Amino acid sequence: MTGSAASASRGRGPRGGDADTRGDILAAAARIFGDKGYAASSLRAIARDAGVDPALVRHYFGTKQELFIEVMRPLERDDARVAALASLPPERRGDALLRLALSLWEDPVASVRLRAVLASAVSAAEVGPTMASMMLRDLLLQLVREDRALERAAACATQLTGLAFGRYVLAIPTLAEASVDELSAIYAPTLQRYLDGDLDAPLPGGEADVPR
């Protein structure tokens, strides 16, 4: 295992030339995080479980937070679904973003990860910002209008996270029992405005004194 081989595969696609080592570390991390929880897991224990030197774990994945997010992220930055979403005309992205987010939460593998990340974000303060910046970078910043891009992406994140929390974690009946189309009618316009709308304009649908 050389440094250059490791660099070449780092962060690019699911499998590089040294896929086994990288994959071994990820599998070990999933076991250790799953058994002990985020706070009680160490890079040293993960390295031992994977049979590699801790320095190699750092080389591939950086900090413990970054490794955790890498194990738990439901979506790769270069996921084809994100590229498809970014290729849509801007006015159709709100609805498509909502549907992609709901489909991730309804996927058995991704939803376990999303729930674990949400729980860790509440209880382990150091995970939250890393998770949030990945969600913004991997998904939302690829979709927003250029002006006030960070505010737009963060606003989308707040609505998507809150909806997922109510529908999938709390299972509030009104949210949990709604169809995707019903949710789209309510939430896609919000996302659409955050992604591409005029953030300072009042919304005629919501202002009693604006003509319809």
Added chain:
Amino acid sequence: MTGSAASASRGRGPRGGDADTRGDILAAAARIFGDKGYAASSLRAIARDAGVDPALVRHYFGTKQELFIEVMRPLERDDARVAALASLPPERRGDALLRLALSLWEDPVASVRLRAVLASAVSAAEVGPTMASMMLRDLLLQLVREDRALERAAACATQLTGLAFGRYVLAIPTLAEASVDELSAIYAPTLQRYLDGDLDAPLPGGEADVPR
């Protein structure tokens, strides 16, 4: 302590005729939940700490979930701020609701409770729905338009929870560093539409093909 005295004070205002017993139970519950976490706390341990019979705890507060929420709730149903909000004309409630929610999260006492409830809602599945139904009943259902009231209240809850999560728990810089006025420009129109707008109408601010 008679049953009728307990019934008379139950759920009405901060202090009834048997305020000390009720207050003692709440104080004991706060200690036990704080020390042991939600899952490991029992009504029996809380009763012992308060020096009362477990049946009395049940009589006042119902289930463990209900007692937890009662200890942790940041806002009473008859809070004067909620009444003031409900007395506003509907078109001004979105902004006022946003400002009330932000002020609770910036209050040192209320924010500790909100964070604890959020963490418990993720980790202890049985707390979440009770918490959510209290938030809807104590606050949001008093503010929404009559048609589709539950959907409206739940939609407000998703946006408020997601924003609080991003700003106060994750502390995403874009959200954490924004002023209340800046947040209002972005989020109040969303809440206004959920509270009182046309949920099926497209939002001109967000649709590229609708004239402004």
